[in-house]
Amino acid sequence: MATAAAVARPPHVDQTIAELKALLGERLTTAHAVREQHGKDISYHEAHLPDAVVFAESAEEVQAIVRICARHKTPIIPFGTGTSLEGHISAPLGGISLDVSRMNKVLQVNESDLDVVVQPGVTRKQLNEFIRATGLFFPIDPGADASIGGMASTRASGTNAVRYGTMRENVLAMQVVTPDGKLIRLGRRSRKSAAGYDLAKLFVGSEGTLGVITEITLRLYGIPESIGAATCVFESLEGAVDTVIQTIQSGIPVARIELVDDLQIETLNFYSKLGLPVKNTLFLEFHGTPAGTAEQASMVQAIAAENGGGDFAWTGQAEERTRMWQARHDAAWATKAFKPGWGMWATDVCVPISRLAECILETKKDIAERDIYAPSVGHVGDGNFHLTMMVNPDDPTYLARAEDLNDRMVARALAMGGTCTGEHGVGIGKVKYLHAEHGEAMGLMRAVKRAIDPDNIMNPSKIFGPIN
Amino acid sequence: MATAAAVARPPHVDQTIAELKALLGERLTTAHAVREQHGKDISYHEAHLPDAVVFAESAEEVQAIVRICARHKTPIIPFGTGTSLEGHISAPLGGISLDVSRMNKVLQVNESDLDVVVQPGVTRKQLNEFIRATGLFFPIDPGADASIGGMASTRASGTNAVRYGTMRENVLAMQVVTPDGKLIRLGRRSRKSAAGYDLAKLFVGSEGTLGVITEITLRLYGIPESIGAATCVFESLEGAVDTVIQTIQSGIPVARIELVDDLQIETLNFYSKLGLPVKNTLFLEFHGTPAGTAEQASMVQAIAAENGGGDFAWTGQAEERTRMWQARHDAAWATKAFKPGWGMWATDVCVPISRLAECILETKKDIAERDIYAPSVGHVGDGNFHLTMMVNPDDPTYLARAEDLNDRMVARALAMGGTCTGEHGVGIGKVKYLHAEHGEAMGLMRAVKRAIDPDNIMNPSKIFGPIN
Numbered sequence: 001m002a003t004a005a006a007v008a009r010p011p012h013v014d015q016t017i018a019e020l021k022a023l024l025g026e027r028l029t030t031a032h033a034v035r036e037q038h039g040k041d042i043s044y045h046e047a048h049l050p051d052a053v054v055f056a057e058s059a060e061e062v063q064a065i066v067r068i069c070a071r072h073k074t075p076i077i078p079f080g081t082g083t084s085l086e087g088h089i090s091a092p093l094g095g096i097s098l099d100v101s102r103m104n105k106v107l108q109v110n111e112s113d114l115d116v117v118v119q120p121g122v123t124r125k126q127l128n129e130f131i132r133a134t135g136l137f138f139p140i141d142p143g144a145d146a147s148i149g150g151m152a153s154t155r156a157s158g159t160n161a162v163r164y165g166t167m168r169e170n171v172l173a174m175q176v177v178t179p180d181g182k183l184i185r186l187g188r189r190s191r192k193s194a195a196g197y198d199l200a201k202l203f204v205g206s207e208g209t210l211g212v213i214t215e216i217t218l219r220l221y222g223i224p225e226s227i228g229a230a231t232c233v234f235e236s237l238e239g240a241v242d243t244v245i246q247t248i249q250s251g252i253p254v255a256r257i258e259l260v261d262d263l264q265i266e267t268l269n270f271y272s273k274l275g276l277p278v279k280n281t282l283f284l285e286f287h288g289t290p291a292g293t294a295e296q297a298s299m300v301q302a303i304a305a306e307n308g309g310g311d312f313a314w315t316g317q318a319e320e321r322t323r324m325w326q327a328r329h330d331a332a333w334a335t336k337a338f339k340p341g342w343g344m345w346a347t348d349v350c351v352p353i354s355r356l357a358e359c360i361l362e363t364k365k366d367i368a369e370r371d372i373y374a375p376s377v378g379h380v381g382d383g384n385f386h387l388t389m390m391v392n393p394d395d396p397t398y399l400a401r402a403e404d405l406n407d408r409m410v411a412r413a414l415a416m417g418g419t420c421t422g423e424h425g426v427g428i429g430k431v432k433y434l435h436a437e438h439g440e441a442m443g444l445m446r447a448v449k450r451a452i453d454p455d456n457i458m459n460p461s462k463i464f465g466p467i468n
Numbered sequence: 469m470a471t472a473a474a475v476a477r478p479p480h481v482d483q484t485i486a487e488l489k490a491l492l493g494e495r496l497t498t499a500h501a502v503r504e505q506h507g508k509d510i511s512y513h514e515a516h517l518p519d520a521v522v523f524a525e526s527a528e529e530v531q532a533i534v535r536i537c538a539r540h541k542t543p544i545i546p547f548g549t550g551t552s553l554e555g556h557i558s559a560p561l562g563g564i565s566l567d568v569s570r571m572n573k574v575l576q577v578n579e580s581d582l583d584v585v586v587q588p589g590v591t592r593k594q595l596n597e598f599i600r601a602t603g604l605f606f607p608i609d610p611g612a613d614a615s616i617g618g619m620a621s622t623r624a625s626g627t628n629a630v631r632y633g634t635m636r637e638n639v640l641a642m643q644v645v646t647p648d649g650k651l652i653r654l655g656r657r658s659r660k661s662a663a664g665y666d667l668a669k670l671f672v673g674s675e676g677t678l679g680v681i682t683e684i685t686l687r688l689y690g691i692p693e694s695i696g697a698a699t700c701v702f703e704s705l706e707g708a709v710d711t712v713i714q715t716i717q718s719g720i721p722v723a724r725i726e727l728v729d730d731l732q733i734e735t736l737n738f739y740s741k742l743g744l745p746v747k748n749t750l751f752l753e754f755h756g757t758p759a760g761t762a763e764q765a766s767m768v769q770a771i772a773a774e775n776g777g778g779d780f781a782w783t784g785q786a787e788e789r790t791r792m793w794q795a796r797h798d799a800a801w802a803t804k805a806f807k808p809g810w811g812m813w814a815t816d817v818c819v820p821i822s823r824l825a826e827c828i829l830e831t832k833k834d835i836a837e838r839d840i841y842a843p844s845v846g847h848v849g850d851g852n853f854h855l856t857m858m859v860n861p862d863d864p865t866y867l868a869r870a871e872d873l874n875d876r877m878v879a880r881a882l883a884m885g886g887t888c889t890g891e892h893g894v895g896i897g898k899v900k901y902l903h904a905e906h907g908e909a910m911g912l913m914r915a916v917k918r919a920i921d922p923d924n925i926m927n928p929s930k931i932f933g934p935i936n
Contacts, residue, residue, distance in 0.1 A: 184908045
C-alpha cells in the first residue's frame with residue numbers, strides 16, 4: 001500500500017541529477033517528502049520513489065531535461081497532478097519525476113473554431129474556469145481535477161463521454177518532446193486530416209512511454225442552452241442497467257447517464273450530504289434546447305418507468321446540479337472516508353453494452369461471495385463501470401480476495417469482447433492483463449515503443465511491465 | 469494521366485508469382501487489362517501497373533500471400549474498389565496487387581451493441597443494404613461506393629462526418645496481417661478502452677503501408693426517426709460559408725451541411741437532372757425526432773436568412789432525398805461528364821472553420837487568375853472542401869497551372885493551421901506537402917513504419933515517397 005518499495009538507483013543517475021541541478025537550481029529536489037509525493041498516485045499500488053523531482057516551466061526546458069536524461073539513459077516519469085489510478089507515476093526503476101504542473105497556462109482560446117491550446121499542467125477545472133466567459137466548455141471529466149496532460153496520457157474520459165467522447169476524440173493536436181530530445185508537433189487544428197499516421201492519437205493513452213507532452217490542442221463545445229439533471233431510483237439493479245441499455249439503443253443523445261449503486265449512494269450521502277434514498281440510482285443529464293432536453297427526458301423517463309424506475313427527481317439551479325456531479329466525482333473519496341484506515345483500490349472495465357447487465361450482476365455475485373466492500377459507479381452508457389474495492393488492513397486474507405475479484409472481473413470483461421480498463425489506463429496495475437486482451441498485438445505495441453524509445457527511458461515498465 | 473509508366477520489375481518477383489500461382493491458381497493473373505485496372509485509381513495521377521494481381525478469399529489466404537511476398541521482399545499493394553483519389557493503389561515499384569474485393573461478407577451484426585464486423589471488401593452501400601432491416605445505418609459516405617477496407621485505410625469521411633465523425637471515430641477494432649505475416653487483432657468491441665496504444669487508430673489512415681486489413685469492426689447508428697433534407701440558395705459564396713460557420717459555432721447538430729458552388733450545380737443539373745438554380749447552394753440534412761429536426765431547421769433557416777440565403781427548398785420523400793444525395797456524391801463524375809475528354813484531378817484541404825471563407829475565396833481568386841475549370845464542393849461543416857480541377861489535354865500549359873493552383877491551396881490551408889488533405893489521403897499525390905505539414909513528426913512516422921515494416925514491402929512509396 002502506501003509504503004514505498006526500495007528501488008535500485010539507475011546507473012549514472014548522480015551525474016544526471018548534477019546536470020539537471022545546474023540547469024534548474026532550486027527547481028530540482030531530492031527531498032524525501034517531495035519524492036514520496038511524486039512516487040505515489042491515489043491508487044492502491046506500491047509506491048516507488050524517483051531519485052529526484054524536477055519542475056519544468058517551458059517546453060524548451062522539458063527538452064533540455066529529456067536530453068540530459070537521454071544522455072545517461074536515466075528514466076523519466078512525467079507527472080501532472082498525481083491523480084492516476086494504476087500506478088502510472090511510480091518509479092520502479094528510479095529516475096527523474098518530471099513535474100509539469102507549473103506549465104499551467106491556457107495558451108490560445110480559438111473561440112470561433114471551438115478549440116483551445118493548453119500547457120499540460122492546466123487542470124480540467126482550471127480550463128473550464130478560464131473559458132467560462134466564452135460560452136464554451138471542455139466536457140471530459142475524470143473524478144479528480146486532473147491535468148490535461150495526464151488525461152491525454154491515460155486516455156481519460158468521465159461522465160460526459162457517452163455524448164462528447166473521450167480524450168481520444170477530443171485531442172486534435174499536441175506538441176511533445178520525444179525521447180531523443182526533439183520538440184515535435186503532432187496533428188493540426190483542423191477538425192479532420194487524412195495526411196499520414198495520426199500520431200497525436202498514438203500518444204493519447206501512451207502513458208508517458210513515448211515522450212513528454214508539452215502542449216495539447218483540445219476541442220471545445222458550446223455550453224448548452226438548456227441543461228436538465230435528475231436522479232432516478234430503481235427497485236433493481238437490472239432495471240437501472242436495462243434503462244441505460246435501452247436509452248443508448250434508442251439513440252437518445254443523453255449527455256450523462258451514470259449508475260450509482262446502493263452502497264455508493266450510502267457513501268455519497270455520508271460524504272456529500274446528498275440525502276438520497278439508498279437504492280440503485282441513475283444520475284442523468286440532458287443537454288440541448290429547452291424543447292430538446294424536455295423531449296429527451298420524457299423519452300428516458302418512459303423507458304425507466306418500464307424498468308421499475310421511479311419518477312425523475314430534478315435538480316434545481318446550477319449550484320444544486322454542480323453539487324450533485326461533484327458528489328459523483330468524489331465517489332472514490334467518499335468510499336475512502338466511509339471506511340477510514342482501509343486501503344482503496346479503484347478498478348474499471350468496459351464491455352459492449354449488451355453484456356453490461358450480465359457483467360455487473362456476475363461481478364456483484366463475486367463481491368458477495370468474497371465478502372469485499374466494493375461500491376460501484378459506472379459510465380454505463382459507454383458500457384464502462386468501476387469498483388472501488390476497499391481493503392481491510394486488519395484482515396490478512398482481504399487483499400488476496402480483492403485481487404481475485406479484480407482478476408475475475410477483467411477475465412469476464414475480456415470474454416465479453418470488452419477491455420481490462422475503460423478509462424483508468426494500464427500503469428503497473430493492469431500490465432498482467434494486457435496479453436490476454438491484445439495477444440500478438442502486444443508485439444506490435446512493443447515494436448512501436450522500441451522504435452520511438454529504443455533506450456526505454458520514458459516511464460519504463462508502464463504498460464509493458466519490467467521487460468520491454 | 470491514364471498512361472501507365474514503365475516500372476522496373478522488383479527482384480525475385482517471378483519467384484513470388486510462381487509461389488502465389490501455386491497457392492491461388494486462377495485467382496492470380498498477370499493479364500495486362502487486369503493489371504491496368506488495378507494500377508490506376510480514379511485520380512489524375514500516373515498509373516503504375518503491378519506485376520500480378522491476386523484475389524484473396526480469406527484472412528488466412530491474405531496471411532499466406534503476405535508471407536510469400538515477405539520472403540522475397542516483393543511489394544504488396546492492397547486493393548479494394550480502386551476508387552481512391554491520390555494514386556494509393558498504383559505500383560511504382562511493381563509488386564503484387566492484393567485484391568480483397570471478394571472478401572465481402574458482413575460477418576456479425578451486433579444490433580444491440582450498435583456495431584458490425586465486416587470483411588474489408590464490403591462496400592458502404594452493400595453494408596447499409598445488408599443492415600437496413602435492423603433500423604441501423606453506417607454513416608460514413610465518401611462519394612464513391614468504396615470498400616470499408618479502403619475507407620479505413622484512407623481515413624475516409626464524407627457528408628455525414630460533421631455529425632457522426634470520420635472512419636477514425638467509427639472504427640472500433642480491426643484484424644490485420646502485418647508485414648511479417650502475423651494475423652493480429654487490434655482493439656476491442658467495447659466503446660472505450662485505455663488499455664495500451666490504440667493500434668486500430670494507427671492503422672486507420674495508414675494507407676496500406678503497415679499491413680493488410682482483413683476485418684473491421686464499425687460503429688453503427690439508429691436510423692433517425694425523422695430526417696429532413698433541404699437546399700438553400702445564396703446570393704454570395706460568403707453568405708453560404710458564413711451560414712455554415714455560424715451553424716457550427718451555435719452547436720446545432722446538423723447531420724449534413726454541404727456547400728455546392730454554382731459551377732458544380734451546373735454540372736449536377738447536367739448529369740443528375742436536378743433542375744436547381746445555378747447559384748452557390750447549401751445541401752442540408754437534419755436528423756432527430758420530428759420536433760428536433762423542425763427546431764434545428766428553423767434555427768439554421770434563421771441564420772441563412774441573415775446571410776442572404778433564400779427559403780429552404782425541402783425534398784419530399786426518401787426517394788427524392790436519396791436522389792439529391794446521390795447527385796451530390798456523383799459530383800466528380802458530373803464534372804468529368806461536363807468536360808468530356810478532359811482529365812480530372814480532385815483535391816481537398818481542411819482548415820479550422822473560422823478561416824474557411826477566406827480560404828475558399830482566395831482559392832476562387834487563384835482559380836480565376838489561372839483560368840482553371842474547377843467546380844467546388846465541400847463538407848464545410850468540418851472546414852473541408854474539394855476542388856475538381858479539370859485539365860484540358862489540348863492546352864499544353866493547363867496542367868502546370870492546375871498544379872500551381874493545388875500547391876497554393878495547400879500552402880494556404882497549412883498557413884491557416886489546416887491540413888493538405890481532409891479526407892482523400894496522401895497516396896503519391898500529396899507526398900510533397902507532408903514535410904511542410906508535419907515537420908519533424910515525419911521522422912516519427914518513418915520510425916513507426918520501419919518498426920512495423922522494416923523491408924518496406926507494404927504499399928511502398930505511399931505517404932513517404934520513394935525513399936523511406
